[in-house]
Amino acid sequence: MTLLDVVTTALWVMLPAYVPGAVAVAVGGGAPVDGGRTWRGRRVLGDGKTWRGVVGGTLAGVCVGLVANAVARTFGLAVPIFPPAALVSLPVGSVVGDAAGSFLKRRLGRERGTSFPPVDQLGFLLGAFVSTLAVAPDWMSVTVTPPVALVALVLTPVFHLGANAVAYLLGLKDVPW
Ligand code: CTP
Ligand code: MG
Numbered sequence: 001m002t003l004l005d006v007v008t009t010a011l012w013v014m015l016p017a018y019v020p021g022a023v024a025v026a027v028g029g030g031a032p033v034d035g036g037r038t039w040r041g042r043r044v045l046g047d048g049k050t051w052r053g054v055v056g057g058t059l060a061g062v063c064v065g066l067v068a069n070a071v072a073r074t075f076g077l078a079v080p081i082f083p084p085a086a087l088v089s090l091p092v093g094s095v096v097g098d099a100a101g102s103f104l105k106r107r108l109g110r111e112r113g114t115s116f117p118p119v120d121q122l123g124f125l126l127g128a129f130v131s132t133l134a135v136a137p138d139w140m141s142v143t144v145t146p147p148v149a150l151v152a153l154v155l156t157p158v159f160h161l162g163a164n165a166v167a168y169l170l171g172l173k174d175v176p177w
Contacts, residue, residue, distance in 0.1 A: 001145075024057035046102055048112045120160070
C-alpha cells in the first residue's frame with residue numbers, strides 16, 4: 001500500500017463516521033437527548049446533543065455509507081466496501097462517541113460549546129472505531145490497518161477544525177470550534 005492508498009482508505013472508511021457530526025450541526029436543535037436532566041448538579045449531556053441531531057446524523061451516516069458502496073461498485077474503485085455491520089456501527093459509534101465526549105465535558109465542569117481538545121475532535125472517531133471493532137473485527141483488521149488508523153487519527157482533528165470554521169462562517173455554529 002502506498003501512502004496515497006493509506007490516505008484514500010482512511011478518508012473513505014471514515015466517511016460514515018464524519019458525516020453524522022456535520023449533519024447534526026445542520027439539523028440539530030429541539031429536544032435534548034438528556035431531557036434536561038442533571039447529574040451531580042450538571043447536565044448529563046447538555047443542550048448540544050439533541051434527538052434531531054442523533055437521528056438525522058445517524059441516518060445520514062448510513063446513507064453516505066450506502067452511497068459510497070454503490071459508487072465504489074459502479075466505478076470499480078479501489079476502496080473498501082462497507083459490510084452491513086460497519087454501515088451501522090460507524091455512524092452509531094460516531095454519535096455515541098460524540099455524546100460520550102459531552103458527558104465527559106459536563107463531568108469536568110465544561111459548559112456546552114466550550115472547546116475541549118482532543119475530546120471534541122476524536123471522541124466520535126474513537127466511538128466509531130471501537131464499536132466497529134466490536135461488530136466487524138475481521139473487516140476492521142483487514143481495512144483499518146495501523147497505518148490507516150494513524151492517518152485517520154491525524155487527519156480527523158484537522159478536518160474537524162476546518163469544518164467547524166466553515167460552519168461558523170456560514171452561521172451554522174455560534175463558535176468556530
Ligand atoms: N448537535 C445535535 N445533536 C448531536 C450533536 C450535535 O443537535 N447529537 C448539534 C447541536 O446544535 C450542537 C452542534 O450540533 O450545538 C455542534 O455539535 P457539538 O460541537 O458536538 O456540540 P456542542 O454544542 O459543542 O456541545 P458539547 O460541549 O456538548 O460538545
Ligand atoms: Mg462543540
